[in-house]
Amino acid sequence: MRKLVSILLPLIGIAFAIYWVMVSAKKPAAAPPLNPPAQNTYLKTIAGAGIIEAAGRNINVAPPIPGQVTQIFVKENDVVTKGAKLYQIDDREQRAKLATAEANLERAAAAIATAQTEILNQQAAEASAKANIDALKASLADAQQILDRNEKLAQAGDIPNRTMASSVAARDNAKARVSQAEAQLLQTQAQMRSAQARLLQAEADKKVLVAQRNELSVILDRLTIHAPQDGRVLQVNIRLGEYVSSQPQTPPILFGETNFLQIRADIDEINASRVQPGSKAEAQLKGDPTKKIQLEFVRIDPYILPKKSLTGDNTERVDVRVLQVVYRFSPPAFPVYVGQQVDVFIDAGS
């Protein structure tokens, strides 16, 4: 019995110890990825984080003059052509100013008309003055003739001296009236020039007012914001009644051409020298690397800029600079969106 226990007990003990060692040596296998992670497809690669944007970059369409939004003509996803209306900034003040300018312009036109009428008047007055002179000159000649005849008659003693003196007076009188009429003509001519000058001034005034009116209508026109090129409305961040500054933090309307998309890939400056212009590249959608996009090289931006942190925290300090490489692609069969993040692998050659 003692023998049996002496043999069995240690055997059980050893067996249990070995069992325990085997149990505790077992390690759980690592869980497989839920979705496959982004994988490099080239032999040598330069990897970077990229963001999809509209061809030629997204355009932040902000108003040139700050103001309240009174009308929005587009919604997200609208495809518009160049020059189409996007939104309207409150233009009541500009319209009122324009109305004033129009009124002033009318007044200037009236002033011109007045000046022109006056010139006509003066012309008539001048003609009348000239006719008057002619008439008076005729009278003077008549008076002179009478005087000459009376002189001969007087030398012959046919008429009395009294009649002779009366003839002289009549002639002098006619002479003086001619002089007066000539002076009147001169006055009329001076008035005529003055009226002409007034007409010129009124015309100049009108030109100024036309220029002012045009300026105001340009300003008014600028309050309606138009599409700078053909493209698609990506984002509408304004609502009716909102005040938009001319340097808004969020783009009032984000606009871009989406027939082609481009990818801006951030490459760590340490790898910058390895990027060759024209190298092949592939983008994989963040979250689903089975969705791959073959990319066509566009350019390398010649300026290395501080990396924008994707945590979205704008107080974060920048501690690395990145080279931006731009690639383009036509939209693939699966949906991709402007602003989407992608993992970019650039072929670094063999």
Next chain:
Amino acid sequence: MFRIGLKMLIGDRAKYITLVSGLSFVVLLFVQQGSVFCGLMVRTAKPVEAVGAPIWVCDPNLQSIDDSKPMIDTELGRVRSVPGVKWAVPLFIRQVQVRLKDGKFQTVRLFGLDNSSLIGRPSVMLEGDPAALNAPDAVILGKAESDRLGINGQFPKIGDTFELNDRLARVVGIADVPRDFLSNPYVFTTYDRAILYAPRQRKQLNFILAAPQDGVPVEQALQNIRKTTGLGAFSQEGMQWLTIGYYMKNTGIPINIGISLTLVFVVGMAIAGQTFYAFALQNERYFGALKAMGTRSRTLVGMIILQSVTVGLIGYGIGAGAATFIGWLGRNGRLAFYTPYQLLIISFGVTMFICLLSSLVSIQRVLRLEPAVVFRG
């Protein structure tokens, strides 16, 4: 002749039981202390095992998995650019404070996993689905130690909420995770959310997990990463040993357990030696008789060694069994207990060494024994 030796051993019941139980106890203590030591050390590296990835990339000066020396975000792109790397994803690990519903605070180990692939997620889900992490505010809790996150020591359930860094976190799953050295509950969430759950710091990315390309040995990939990026790169085991090494060097555990083990060894020697000596003293007459009958000294030495080895084997078996049974009893609790096979081999060697060393006293006595002693007293 050896049968007689064994009979001699078993014959005296009291002495036999004393010998065997004494030795068993020594082995028990030795294996138990050794296992506790191994258990504690292995636990320091458990977060590595909980995540599980072939390659770990970190700051070159990182000291352990519990250390946080974040890198800049673009390092991820650089690691992806290293030849021989198949994929690389970010991992965020940090100890953060959770504010519970009753207003109490609890430190947890927060894991931020790559948003879509969730590489590093716990492999065994007890409740819920890992894909649920895509929901807003979703976190997965590790079951172990999570009672500290419940009210009145109850385990949190799916749907429970708490606050991390003033943000809401909602439990969508419970996972089976190992307990680690710091004994804080595990909270898993996505990388982007983990950054919001942790207090703000300038750099966030403290680990990058990677895998070698098919056909590329891990070691080769590690070298490439170290060479081209200047970062620290470790295999899973390397990261575990880094952490274990850190705790070996910077905590009192090795010294404390070392002292215990030495004491166990000395006490074991004392017990076994003393008992053997008493045993030899008592059996002197029989050895004398055998000697008088003409048994050669070598045979007598063989008998004594057989006796001690037998006692050793029995004691070892019982002791090792009892020690591992303690470990088995505490397998689901907070007991840190890990018995590697090396420990069984070492403790076997130590037991044999103790037995042989303590039998030397008896051997020396028997060799000097005058056969005439039988006829005395």
